[in-house]
Amino acid sequence: MQTWIHIFSNWAVPVIIAFIPLFAFVRKVPVYESFVDGAKDGFNTAIGIIPHLVGMMVAISVFRASGAMDFFTGWIAPLMTKLGAPPEVLPLGFLRPLTGTGSLAFTTDLIKTYGPDSMIGRIASTIQGSTDTTFYVLTVYFGAVGIRNGMYALKVGLFSDVIGFVAAIAVCLLVFG
Amino acid sequence: MVNKIWLAFILIGFGFAAAKGNIGIVTEAAFDGATTGVTVCFGLISILVFWMGMMRLAEESGLVRGLSKLLGPVVSFLFPDVPKNHPAMGYILSNMSANILGLGNAATPMGIRAMQELQTLNPHKETASPAMCTLLALNTASITLIPTTLIAIRLGFDSANPAEIVGPTLLATLIATLAAIMADRWYRNRYLRRRPPVIPPAANLSAER
Numbered sequence: 368m369q370t371w372i373h374i375f376s377n378w379a380v381p382v383i384i385a386f387i388p389l390f391a392f393v394r395k396v397p398v399y400e401s402f403v404d405g406a407k408d409g410f411n412t413a414i415g416i417i418p419h420l421v422g423m424m425v426a427i428s429v430f431r432a433s434g435a436m437d438f439f440t441g442w443i444a445p446l447m448t449k450l451g452a453p454p455e456v457l458p459l460g461f462l463r464p465l466t467g468t469g470s471l472a473f474t475t476d477l478i479k480t481y482g483p484d485s486m487i488g489r490i491a492s493t494i495q496g497s498t499d500t501t502f503y504v505l506t507v508y509f510g511a512v513g514i515r516n517g518m519y520a521l522k523v524g525l526f527s528d529v530i531g532f533v534a535a536i537a538v539c540l541l542v543f544g
Numbered sequence: 545m546v547n548k549i550w551l552a553f554i555l556i557g558f559g560f561a562a563a564k565g566n567i568g569i570v571t572e573a574a575f576d577g578a579t580t581g582v583t584v585c586f587g588l589i590s591i592l593v594f595w596m597g598m599m600r601l602a603e604e605s606g607l608v609r610g611l612s613k614l615l616g617p618v619v620s621f622l623f624p625d626v627p628k629n630h631p632a633m634g635y636i637l638s639n640m641s642a643n644i645l646g647l648g649n650a651a652t653p654m655g656i657r658a659m660q661e662l663q664t665l666n667p668h669k670e671t672a673s674p675a676m677c678t679l680l681a682l683n684t685a686s687i688t689l690i691p692t693t694l695i696a697i698r699l700g701f702d703s704a705n706p707a708e709i710v711g712p713t714l715l716a717t718l719i720a721t722l723a724a725i726m727a728d729r730w731y732r733n734r735y736l737r738r739r740p741p742v743i744p745p746a747a748n749l750s751a752e753r
Contacts, residue, residue, distance in 0.1 A: 375690070379645055387598050391605035398601060405600020409593035412656060413585055421581035426550050428577025429557035432569050438560065464684075468580075475697055483703035492698060492709045496691030497716040501684040504655075505546075507588075508680055509672065511656045512663040516671040519731035521545050523677065524684035526727045531685065531720030538712045538719075 412511050419510030423502055427465050436461055452536045453487045459494050460532040464501040464525060471495060489543055493535040501528055588652070595653035599635075608634030622682070622725065623675050625665070632661035636679060643686045655683055674732045678725075685724040688717050 388398045430436060440461060444454035455477060462470035474495040481487040501524035509517055561570045602608050612633035619637060626632050635658035642651035658679055666673040672680075691713050698706035 380650065383650070384598070387601050387605075387607065390607055391601040394605040396601060396604045401600050401604050402597040404597075405603075406593045406597030409591075409596035409653070410589060412596070413589040413592045416588065417582060417585045420585055421578045422550070424577035424581035424584075425574045426553035426557075426577070428573040428580065429561075429570055430553040431557075432573035432576070433557035433560035433566075434564060435556045435560040471693070474694075478697060478701050483698040483701045483706070488698075488701075488703075489709060489712070492691070492694045493712045493716055496688055496694040496709065496713040498720050499684055499686040504683045504686075505680060507652065508655055508659050508683065509676075512659045514663075514670060514672045514676065517546055517680075518672045518674075518677055519728075519735065520672055520677040520680045521549070523681045523724055523727045523731060527681065527685045527720045527724035530723035531716055534719040535712070535716040538715045542712050 415513075416507055416510045419506045420503075423506045427502065431465075431469070451540065453490065455481070455487050456490050456494065456536070459491055460529075463494060463498060463532070464528045467500040467503055470500070486539065486543060490536055490539045493539050494532060497535050498528055498531040501525060591649045592653050592656070595650055596657070599638075599654065599657055602638075603631065603634075608638070610634075611637050622678055625673070625675050626662070630661065630665070632658055632665065632675075635661055639679070640682060640687075643683065644689050651683075651686075655679065674735065677732065678728050681724040681728040682721065685717065685721040687721050688713060 388402070391401065392398050436458070440458050444457055447454045447457055459470055459473055459477075462473055474491045477491040478488045483489075483492070501521070505517060505521055505524060509515075509520075557573070558567075558570055561567050599608070608631050609629065612629055612631065615637050616628045616633040619640070620626070620628050620633070623633070623636065626636075635654055639651055639654040639658050642654050659676060662673060662676050662679065663669065666676065690710060694709060694713070695706045698709070
């Protein structure tokens with residue numbers, strides 16, 4: 368099973384990279400010229416995202432560095448212990464929607480400290496793997512097309528993060544407990 | 545809502561730093577965050593330029609349209625306002641498959657292309673359309689079949705079974721995605737009830753004439 372997963376992840380992207388140009392060539396598309404033409408848009412899109420992402424990252428960075436997040440985490444921790452979940456993973460619930468690299472660093476640290484096969488290590492891996500960074504996705508996707516009013520998208524994203532966090536803990540406690 | 549959260553992050557951070565007598569950390573963290581934002585975007589340039597080029601090929605060869613036709617009906621219930629054969633459908637499908645298969649950095653460019661196509665259907669260019677919100681909901685929850693990064697990290701720390709989290713991750717991600725879809729539907733219906741669907745200005749004009 369593991370080897371198959373490994374083979375698949377190794378082959379998937381290279382196959383796509385070879386298949387798309389080949390298919391386009393067969394369909395008589397001038398492959399190189401079209402590629403360059405489309406690629407031009409990529410640069411402007413990436414540059415256009417900068418102000419959005421800088422704004423968001425500044426706010427998140429200030430919030431984290433000031434110790435505000437640790438305070439809120441310490442507040443909910445006793446509740447988690449009561450429910451039988453290891454409070455060590457709680458900061459991940461806050462970090463995950465805010466920063467992808469930050470939560471990955473935190474997960475790696477938990478795995479290093481408690482071991483990958485401990486309950487904490489397993490729960491952290493599951494939380495990290497099961498959702499994406501809501502604030503990042505929202506900022507990048509809306510920023511790329513110049514949407515200012517995101518409507519209810521943030522509420523939906525954060526709601527599913529909470530559900531995903533609880534589900535990851537519950538599933539791990541059930542499966543590995 | 546973003547406005548309030550953004551302001552709250554900064555002000556709460558300011559308050560905590562001041563209370564701790566360590567106000568200097570605000571300056572440091574602010575510029576640290578700004579640097580991160582720019583660094584991430586610069587990292588995105590290479591990925592976006594490459595995949596946007598690839599996607600142009602996929603578009604001009606008819607691959608995107610073919611994908612829309614073939615699998616469009618499967619996801620069209622999630623995007624009722626997007627015409628079934630519209631290229632947006634093809635990009636939405638590419639984005640979803642890239643997420644599911646864990647094709648890492650390919651998912652974001654495909655999602656952005658889908659957003660750009662949805663923007664062409666959007667009557668209010670600065671306000672997200674319901675279809676955009678649905679696409680975002682799917683991406684924030686992001687169904688993951690194989691969490692490759694996590695497996696690699698666990699392997700690095702000598703896990704006895706690095707892939708044992710595949711099952712739990714899949715189940716958790718399915719629950720989160722289902723929650724996202726349901727919440728999205730709920731807000732969407734509430735929004736549409738409050739504000740009846742906008743009649744496109746062109747149709748409006750011709751009716752008046």
